[in-house]
Structures are given as C-alpha cells and as structure tokens.
Amino acid sequence: MANMNLYSRGDRMFVWLNMFLIGVFALSTLYPFIYIAAISLSTGFEARAGNVVLTPVELTFAAYKYILVEPAFWRSYLNTFIYTIGGTLMSLAFIIPGAYALSRPQLYGRRFWNLMVAFTMWFNAGLIPFFLNFRDLGLLDSYFGIIIGFAVNGFNVILMRNFFEGIPQSFEEAARMDGANDFQVLWKVYVPLAKPAIATVALFCIVSRWNGFFWAMVLLQDQDKVPLQVFLRHTIAKLSDDQEFSDTLFTQAYSAETVTAAIIVCSIIPVLLVYPFLQKYFNKGILLGGVKE
Amino acid sequence: MTVENVDKPVETSSFAQPTRVQRIVDHLKREWQIYAMLIPLVIWLLLFLYKPMYGLQIAFKDYSIFRGITASPWIGFEHFHTLFGSEQFVRALRNTFIISFYTLVFGFPMPILLALMFNEVLNQWFRKSTQTIVYLPHFISSVIIAGIVITAFSPSAGIVNTVLGWFGADPIYFLTKPEWFRPIFIGTGIWQEAGFQSIVYLAAIAGVSPTLYESAVVDGASRWQMMWKITIPSILPTILIMLIIRIGNLLEVSFEMIILLYQPATYETADVVNTFIYRQGLQSGQYDFAAAAGLFNAVIAFILVMGANSISKRYSRTSLW
Amino acid sequence: MAGVKLESIVKRYGAVQVVHGINLDVDEKEFVVLVGPSGCGKSTTLRMIAGLEEISDGQLTIDTRVMNRVAPKDRDVAMVFQNYALYPHLNVADNIAFGLRIRKESKDKIAASIKEVSGILGLTDYLDRRPADLSGGQRQRVAMGRAIVRDPKVFLFDEPLSNLDAKLRTQMRAEIKRLHKRLGATSIYVTHDQVEAMTLADRIVVMNDGRIEQLGTPMELFLNPANTFVASFLGSPPMNLVKATLGPGENGPTAHFAGQSMPLAPLDALQNRDGDEVIVGIRPEYVDVATAEDATQVQVNLELVETLGSEALLHATLAGDPFVIKAETQGNAAYLQKVTGFTIKPEMLRVFDAATGHAVPGQDRQAA
Ligand SMILES: Nc1ncnc2c1ncn2[C@@H]1O[C@H](COP(=O)(O)OP(=O)(O)OP(=O)(O)O)[C@@H](O)[C@H]1O
Ligand SMILES: [Mg+2]
Numbered sequence: 001m002a003n004m005n006l007y008s009r010g011d012r013m014f015v016w017l018n019m020f021l022i023g024v025f026a027l028s029t030l031y032p033f034i035y036i037a038a039i040s041l042s043t044g045f046e047a048r049a050g051n052v053v054l055t056p057v058e059l060t061f062a063a064y065k066y067i068l069v070e071p072a073f074w075r076s077y078l079n080t081f082i083y084t085i086g087g088t089l090m091s092l093a094f095i096i097p098g099a100y101a102l103s104r105p106q107l108y109g110r111r112f113w114n115l116m117v118a119f120t121m122w123f124n125a126g127l128i129p130f131f132l133n134f135r136d137l138g139l140l141d142s143y144f145g146i147i148i149g150f151a152v153n154g155f156n157v158i159l160m161r162n163f164f165e166g167i168p169q170s171f172e173e174a175a176r177m178d179g180a181n182d183f184q185v186l187w188k189v190y191v192p193l194a195k196p197a198i199a200t201v202a203l204f205c206i207v208s209r210w211n212g213f214f215w216a217m218v219l220l221q222d223q224d225k226v227p228l229q230v231f232l233r234h235t236i237a238k239l240s241d242d243q244e245f246s247d248t249l250f251t252q253a254y255s256a257e258t259v260t261a262a263i264i265v266c267s268i269i270p271v272l273l274v275y276p277f278l279q280k281y282f283n284k285g286i287l288l289g290g291v292k293e
Numbered sequence: 294m295t296v297e298n299v300d301k302p303v304e305t306s307s308f309a310q311p312t313r314v315q316r317i318v319d320h321l322k323r324e325w326q327i328y329a330m331l332i333p334l335v336i337w338l339l340l341f342l343y344k345p346m347y348g349l350q351i352a353f354k355d356y357s358i359f360r361g362i363t364a365s366p367w368i369g370f371e372h373f374h375t376l377f378g379s380e381q382f383v384r385a386l387r388n389t390f391i392i393s394f395y396t397l398v399f400g401f402p403m404p405i406l407l408a409l410m411f412n413e414v415l416n417q418w419f420r421k422s423t424q425t426i427v428y429l430p431h432f433i434s435s436v437i438i439a440g441i442v443i444t445a446f447s448p449s450a451g452i453v454n455t456v457l458g459w460f461g462a463d464p465i466y467f468l469t470k471p472e473w474f475r476p477i478f479i480g481t482g483i484w485q486e487a488g489f490q491s492i493v494y495l496a497a498i499a500g501v502s503p504t505l506y507e508s509a510v511v512d513g514a515s516r517w518q519m520m521w522k523i524t525i526p527s528i529l530p531t532i533l534i535m536l537i538i539r540i541g542n543l544l545e546v547s548f549e550m551i552i553l554l555y556q557p558a559t560y561e562t563a564d565v566v567n568t569f570i571y572r573q574g575l576q577s578g579q580y581d582f583a584a585a586a587g588l589f590n591a592v593i594a595f596i597l598v599m600g601a602n603s604i605s606k607r608y609s610r611t612s613l614w
Numbered sequence: 615m616a617g618v619k620l621e622s623i624v625k626r627y628g629a630v631q632v633v634h635g636i637n638l639d640v641d642e643k644e645f646v647v648l649v650g651p652s653g654c655g656k657s658t659t660l661r662m663i664a665g666l667e668e669i670s671d672g673q674l675t676i677d678t679r680v681m682n683r684v685a686p687k688d689r690d691v692a693m694v695f696q697n698y699a700l701y702p703h704l705n706v707a708d709n710i711a712f713g714l715r716i717r718k719e720s721k722d723k724i725a726a727s728i729k730e731v732s733g734i735l736g737l738t739d740y741l742d743r744r745p746a747d748l749s750g751g752q753r754q755r756v757a758m759g760r761a762i763v764r765d766p767k768v769f770l771f772d773e774p775l776s777n778l779d780a781k782l783r784t785q786m787r788a789e790i791k792r793l794h795k796r797l798g799a800t801s802i803y804v805t806h807d808q809v810e811a812m813t814l815a816d817r818i819v820v821m822n823d824g825r826i827e828q829l830g831t832p833m834e835l836f837l838n839p840a841n842t843f844v845a846s847f848l849g850s851p852p853m854n855l856v857k858a859t860l861g862p863g864e865n866g867p868t869a870h871f872a873g874q875s876m877p878l879a880p881l882d883a884l885q886n887r888d889g890d891e892v893i894v895g896i897r898p899e900y901v902d903v904a905t906a907e908d909a910t911q912v913q914v915n916l917e918l919v920e921t922l923g924s925e926a927l928l929h930a931t932l933a934g935d936p937f938v939i940k941a942e943t944q945g946n947a948a949y950l951q952k953v954t955g956f957t958i959k960p961e962m963l964r965v966f967d968a969a970t971g972h973a974v975p976g977q978d979r980q981a982a
C-alpha cells in the first residue's frame with residue numbers, strides 16, 4: 001500500500017474521506033482538553049458566563065494561584081507519588097518472582113498454582129468482602145495497606161509468566177550449569193531478558209496507581225493520606241456547591257469552574273510527560289500478550 | 294578393544310534408587326528457591342482475594358461487626374429474598390443490563406471502524422499523530438474525565454449549553470436529568486476507550502498477508518472492495534473473540550465513573566448493581582445485604598465469563614487467558 | 615579430569631520409558647560421540663549426565679563419585695547447547711566470565727581466564743560485542759569459551775554445530791578436535807551427523823530407540839557394524855544391504871539373489887546353512903566397477919551418475935532396490951556411464967542374519 005498516485009480517483013476520495021473522519025475524531029478527543037486548559041486560564045466571571053470556547057478569555061493565572069498555595073493539594077500530590085512508586089515496586093516484587101516460579105516446568109503443582117491465579121480473574125468476592133477483609137487486617141487508613149493491598153493482579157502475573165515461558169529453557173539450564181541458583185538465574189538472566197515485559201507491567205501499574213480513585217476514597221478517611229484523585233474529587237464536589245465561590249465571583253478572578261479546570265490540568269501534566277514512553281510499548285501490541293494461555 | 298554388542302534390553306537395574314520421599318526431599322533441596330519465589334504471591338492471593346471469598350458467607354448470615362464473620366448466625370437466603378423484593382435492586386439490575394447492552398451496541402463497532410479507517414491512511418505522520426491523540430484518554434483517570442464532563446455539561450459555564458445557546462435553546466441541566474444520563478455516560482465511555490481499543494484490531498490488520506492486497510490490486514479492486522473482501526474477513530476472528538470477551542464481561546459496568554457522574558436525581562437510570570452495593574454496604578453499613586447483592590453479581594459474571602471462554606475455546610482454539 | 619560411567623541408566627517420563635538401560639564407560643580424556651536418529655534419546659542421556667534431567671534408574675558415576683542425586687552445579691561438568699544459550703544482554707567477556715563470577719572467583723583470576731580463553735578461541739577482538747553482533751561461528755566459539763573457562767571435569771556437547779552452515783560446520787569440527795587435543799578433556803558429544811561422529815570420536819556410541827546398538831572406535835564401527843542398523847547408519851553413502859539366500863557355490867557359501875550370486879567368505883557360521891535368508895552388506899567404496907567388456911560378478915542397472923570431482927556416486931538398482939556405488943573418476947567420468955556391474959572380494963562383504971539383523975560372527979576385520 002505504498003503510493004497514492006497509483007490509486008484510482010475513487011480510491012483517493014475514499015482515503016481523503018477516511019482522513020477527514022479520523023481528523024474529526026482526533027479533534028473531538030483533543031478538544032475537551034483544550035477547552036479545560038482555556039477555562040483554567042480564564043477569569044471566573046467569563047468562565048461562569050460560558051464565554052470560553054477555545055482560548056482563554058481575559059488570561060489570568062488566578063485559579064492556579066488559588067490551587068498551588070493549597071497545602072492539601074501538594075500533600076495529595078506527594079501521596080500519589082508515594083502510592084505510585086511504592087505500589088509499582090511492590091507489584092514487581094510480587095509479580096516477577098511469582099510469575100517466574102509459575103513458568104518453571106519443574107514446579108510441582110504448576111497447573112494448580114496457575115489455576116489459582118487465573119481463577120481470581122474469573123471470580124472475585126466483590127466490594128464488601130474485600131473491604132471487610134481490609135478492615136479486619138487492620139489496613140484501613142494506611143499507606144502500607146494501599147500499597148500492598150493492590151499489588152497483584154492476575155492479568156499482570158499471567159502476562160509476565162507468558163513472557164518468561166517464551167524465553168528458551170536453555171538459558172536457565174546454561175546458568176545452572178554455570179553454578180547459578182534460582183535467584184541468580186532469575187536476577188542475572190531472566191530479569192534482563194524480560195525487560196520489555198517488566199516495563200509493560202510496570203507501566204500498567206503506574207497508570208492504574210496514578211489514576212486509582214475508588215478504593216483510595218473508600219479505604220482512606222485521613223485526608224492527609226489521600227491521593228491526588230481523591231483530593232480532586234473532593235474539591236470538585238465541594239466547589240460545585242460552595243456558596244463562598246458564588247459570592248466572591250465578582251471580586252475574585254477565579255471561580256469553581258476555573259479552579260476545577262486548573263486542578264485537572266495540574267494532574268494531567270505528569271501523565272502527558274510519561275505518555276510518549278507509554279506509546280512506545282502499547283503500540284507494539286504487547287497488550288495482546290496476556291490474552292492467551 | 295573388541296566390539297561390544299550391547300543390544301540386550303535392560304529394563305531395570307540392581308542399583309538402589311532413592312525412594313519417593315527422598316526424591317521429593319532432593320527436589321525441594323534443589324528447587325526450594327522456586328517455591329520461595331512463589332510463596333509471597335500465593336500468600337498475597339490467599340490473604341487479599343481468597344480470604345474475602347470465605348467472607349462472602351455473610352451473604353447468608355446476619356452479620357455483625359462485633360461477632361465477626363464466622364460467629365454471626367446463619368439466616369439462609371433471607372437477604373436474597375429481601376434483595377429481589379427491593380425495587381431499588383431490581384432497578385439496579387435492569388440498569389446494569391441496559392447500560393451494558395447500549396455500551397456494547399454503540400461502543401463495540403467504534404474501535405473496529407477506527408482501525409479500518411486508520412488502515413487506509415497512507416501518510417505515516419498523520420496516522421501516528423492521530424493515533425497518539427485518540428489513545429490518550431485511556432490513560433486519564435475517571436475523576437478527571439468526570440471533571441471534564443461536569444464542566445462541559447454545566448448549565449451556566451459548560452460549552453455544551455453555550456453551543457445550544459447559539460441556537461437559541463434554553464440551558465439544560467444535563468447531569469440532573471435521568472433521560473440524559475445514559476447517553477452522556479455511554480458517550481463518555483466511547484470517547485475515552487474507542488481509540489485505545491482499536492489497537493487490537495490494528496494488530497490484527499497488520500497480520501494480514503500483504504500478498505492478498507497485492508493480488509487484489511492486480512485484479513483491479515478498489516480500496517473499498519479490498520476493505521470488505523480482504524480486511525474485514527481477515528480480522529473477523531479477532532472481532533468475534535473481542536465480542537465474546539465483551540459479552541463475558543457484560544456486567545462489568547465502570548461503576549467508578551457512574552459514582553462520579555450520578556446523583557440522586559438520576560439514580561432512576563444510573564444506579565447499577567455495583568453502585569447499589571457501594572451505597573448499601575459501604576455508605577449505609579448493611580454489609581451482609583450488600584454482600585448478597587455482590588455474590589449474585591459475581592456468580593452471574595462468573596457464568597458469563599466461563600461461558601464466553603468455553604465458546605471461544607471451541608471456535609477459535611484460543612482461550613482468553 | 616575424570617571418567618564417566620553409566621550403568622543401566624534408564625529415563626522414564628511418567629509411564630513412558632525413553633532410555634532403556636544404557637551402559638557406557640567413558641575413559642578419562644576420551645572423546646565419545648553419541649550418534650543416532652532423531653528422538654533416540656541422545657539428548658536425554660546427555661542431560662541426565664549434566665543433571666538437567668533426573669535419572670529414573672541406574673547409576674551415574676563421574677570420577678569416582680556417584681552423581682545421581684547431585685545438583686548440576688556440583689557435578690563439575692560444562693555443557694555447550696545446540697542454540698548456544700549465550701546471554702544476549704552480556705557481552706562476550708561477561709558471557710565467558712558468567713560462571714566464574716557466580717562462583718565468586720577473584721577479579722584477577724577472572725581477567726586472566728578471559729584473556730587465556732579468548733586467546734585460545736581467537737575471540738580477543740570481540741570481547742566487547744554482544745552475541746547478536748557476532749557471526750554464527752563466533753557465537754559457537756563463545757559458547758565453547760564459556761565451557762572451557764570453567765575447566766570442568768567433563769565437557770558435554772549437544773549438537774553444537776547443527777545451527778551452522780555446512781562450511782562452517784566443517785571448520786568448527788576441526789577446531790573442536792584441535793581443542794580437545796590441546797585440553798585433553800573428557801568429552802561426550804551428541805550429534806545425529808555421522809560424519810561428525812566419525813571425524814571427532816575416539817569412540818562412537820550408536821543409539822537407536824533408547825538403546826545402544828553398538829559401541830567402538832569409528833573404524834571398528836565402519837568395518838564391523840554389529841547389525842544392519844549400524845551398517846545403514848554409518849558411512850556416507852551408507853552400506854548397501856542386499857537380501858539374499860544362502861546356497862552352494864564353487865568356493866563355499868554363496869549368496870543368491872534375483873538370479874545372481876556372490877561368493878561369501880568361508881565363515882564357520884555360514885557352513886551348512888543353505889536356504890537361510892541373509893542380508894549382504896556392501897560398502898559403496900569397496901566395489902570395483904565393471905563395464906560390459908569386463909568380467910562382472912554382479913549386474914546392476916545404472917540409472918544416474920553424480921560426479922563429485924575425484925569421485926562419483928553411481929545410483930543403480932539391484933534386484934529392484936537402490937544400490938549406490940562410490941567410484942574414483944580418475945578424470946574419465948564417461949567411462950562410469952557404461953558401468954553394468956561390479957566385482958567385490960568376499961572378505962569385503964559383511965553378512966547379516968536376515969531374521970535378527972545381527973552380523974554373522976567370525977567375520978570381523980582388524981582396524982589398521
Ligand atoms: N519431557 C518429556 N516428556 C515426554 N517425553 C519426552 C520428553 N522429553 C523428551 N521426550 C521423548 O524422549 C525421546 C528422546 O528424546 P531426545 O530429546 O533425547 O532425542 P534426541 O535423540 O536428542 O533427538 P534429536 O536428535 O531430535 O535431538 C523422544 O522420543 C522424546 O519424544
Ligand atoms: Mg537432541
């Protein structure tokens with residue numbers, strides 16, 4: 001499918017139509033972000049009046065000033081970093097050795113252990129038992145609870161295991177003949193060879209940790225421990241029916257809308273920064289790796 | 294030396310062999326590290342996923358925090374009777390199926406369409422940049438997406454009402470109107486996920502042999518014909534598998550997003566089983582009753598998933614996991 | 615250095631037995647080649663020696679120590695794998711040093727070993743390269759280096775050359791031979807290529823279906839195959855096997871087939887057995903070709919002459935079965951087109967019992 005010059009008239013029309021439709025879809029994907037950015041940079045009055053469409057009206061950084069001096073915002077930002085980094089490392093610490101063991105033919109009961117992982121993807125006890133269990137374990141309202149409680153996910157284990165299974169067994173055997181024990185085989189041979197899969201799993205973990213909201217909301221009461229997403233939610237909910245904001249509308253340069261938009265922008269920026277790296281991995285269709293046994 | 298002819302079969306020997314127990318001990322001595330690697334994972338699974346399954350028994354109990362799960366008295370199917378007598382639960386169940394169904398009907402074809410369209414784009418730069426854009430919302434948290442939706446649909450400031458205003462329409466308070474909830478929720482879902490889901494189909498299209506297209510070109514087929522005669526039939530197995538997966542996960546409505554978007558005024562059309570469980574259990578503390586609803590949900594989901602898996606195994610010889 | 619002793623070694627996978635009791639005594643410094651068709655259990659046997667597969671029955675001794683229950687790393691053996699199993703993320707030097715580092719050798723010793731081994735194998739210029747950036751032959755050498763550097767008691771090779779093209783294979787074969795001469799290490803080498811077996815081995819073990827068919831020096835096996843399996847397996851092209859019936863002849867026992875006859879050596883075991891079925895083995899190299907003008911013993915129908923240069927392969931049929939002759943061309947291939955038969959000395963034939971396939975006793979020739 002190389003050269004459009006070789007296409008017939010009808011084919012060229014078809015291609016242009018496709019590009020047009022894709023362009024429309026892409027713009028409609030992009031637009032809400034631009035819109036939010038524009039609102040965050042407009043005055044509260046203009047935003048409230050519905051005058052912001054594409055670009056900031058009466059450019060101001062008031063909403064950012066309002067949010068950036070808020071200690072709770074920074075606190076939750078820091079918390080999100082703690083949960084994301086701690087949680088991802090914890091996930092890898094469970095998943096890499098576990099998946100390696102599951103991939104070894106010499107493991108007794110291998111089918112059983114694999115089934116034990118797969119079953120959790122087909123059946124889960126649901127919100128209530130999970131919550132009660134968390135409470136019974138004394139993990140409510142703790143950093144450690146959030147970090148360990150969501151460390152493992154069957155899909156990631158199986159993705160990792162499949163990758164290990166695809167590495168020829170002779171690497172393990174060669175390393176064994178060289179005198180390596182299982183930990184050394186894993187650490188010095190299989191982990192370096194599994195870098196793409198580890199990166200993929202790590203990215204899955206990072207994304208889900210960064211965006212994680214529901215359980216953080218349910219399991220954390222202490223506002224000093226909540227992550228950004230929960231802070232965001234509280235703030236959005238609070239602002240939308242806060243009398244103070246309506247009253248100050250004409251004296252302040254910000255409003256509920258502009259502050260909400262500013263928080264949204266602040267929390268998207270890190271995602272946009274790592275997004276190019278994500279792209280590289282997801283484009284390769286690695287995501288398909290977990291979809292077969 | 295002389296030539297030995299060692300052709301006689303030797304089936305057993307007189308050498309003492311380790312007993313079964315000794316072999317197991319040898320195995321553990323040699324391979325204990327493998328088990329040491331597995332144990333944390335297994336303990337985690339037991340502690341965080343299997344122990345709650347044991348806790349599911351409260352669905353059949355009169356659970357009290359003070360007595361704990363095991364000591365609470367059994368009451369049989371009482372919670373289930375209450376459940377099916379509850380108008381709210383039946384409504385939630387109906388909403389779950391309706392929302393899932395519409396999500397499937399409108400959401401499923403979209404990524405396929407996108408993939409087919411991407412496939413026709415020759416300009417690599419255009420294709421790469423549009424793909425980059427449409428994958429993006431997948432990586433944005435539901436809180437942010439909900440925040441955007443709330444802002445965009447807000448009655449005074451929202452762009453949607455602004456645009457409606459240009460046409461002289463009165464502002465609509467979208468998020469408080471039950472009839473608008475489902476279109477907004479499902480539309481948001483498509484907007485967020487369709488691009489990313491197209492990756493699967495793009496991968497399938499990339500796997501189609503180029504010689505098929507080349508011979509079609511020689512036969513004078515148009516791009517439109519090639520799409521219908523080559524591309525679509527080639528990715529049909531992938532489409533079927535994805536369809537089966539989606540049907541298997543039919544009950545998995547993204548309730549997180551619903552929690553973020555609904556309000557009492559829209560419960561009528563928005564409340565699904567999981568949001569029902571969340572309110573009854575986690576917000577009102579009726580753990581046993583909510584667990585019963587959860588168990589019902591989990592069992593139906595399990596049946597759907599297993600059914601889907603066995604169907605896909607039969608027809609494509611690839612299982613989903 | 616040390617010998618390896620296999621006594622009644624058996625391997626079972628569940629209920630299926632794939633190695634049926636192997637007895638083999640490999641002497642110190644000996645180079646033994648296991649050869650046999652695909653699936654006959656060569657790799658399995660080798661891997662049991664390495665400790666990568668559990669031994670189901672029998673006893674394995676290396677040096678003087680019984681190794682059945684010893685972990686691979688404590689057996690002091692090194693193995694070269696068919697796919698080399700070079701660590702792709704490590705450069706050549708680190709690949710070679712991997713085993714030494716695991717065993718916590720001192721830095722100086724490791725550096726010295728890398729230098730020595732890379733010198734021996736001609737890898738000095740490639741030490742910084744990753745395996746992906748090496749040619750097939752160089753990879754093969756790194757794999758050898760990784761084994762050599764550990765200075766093990768025993769070297770094990772599992773088809774180490776089968777991933778190379780024909781030319782490189784010949785070259786590396788010579789190199790392995792040279793290395794073995796230099797290091798004098800006990801080696802067990804698996805291949806299904808009988809040329810490799812013939813050229814490398816001090817002794818060859820021919821395996822079939824989980825059993826040893828025959829064991830001996832290359833010349834012994836070539837001259838005196840114990841049965842038709844070995845006869846048809848070794849030699850290229852392999853020995854021709856002609857079904858015949860014993861009958862009377864002028865000079866003692868004679869083989870009759872398809873209206874022709876061939877005198878056999880006057881072996882005791884062939885006396886008074888007229889009417890018995892035998893199989894006569896005829897090495898393609900041992901026949902003297904004849905044309906219609908010459909006196910011929912046995913007529914064949916020549917179908918095709920493949921000229922290889924100094925030699926030619928004559929593809930013919932004898933009693934309907936394919937029959938191959940290897941003849942010198944002596945610059946006159948046209949002559950070979952006219953071949954109608956051959957003569958052969960009775961003592962160059964090898965006679966097998968048709969019922970058992972075993973060689974008839976008493977006809978062994980002395981290897982020079
Ligand atoms: N894990 C296993 N389970 C069951 N049977 C096995 C297993 N591994 C090998 N076998 C069987 O054991 C027999 C011997 O296998 P082995 O790999 O030793 O053959 P080989 O002589 O090395 O052949 P090749 O020349 O093809 O490498 C084969 O029939 C094979 O199918
Ligand atoms: Mg083999």
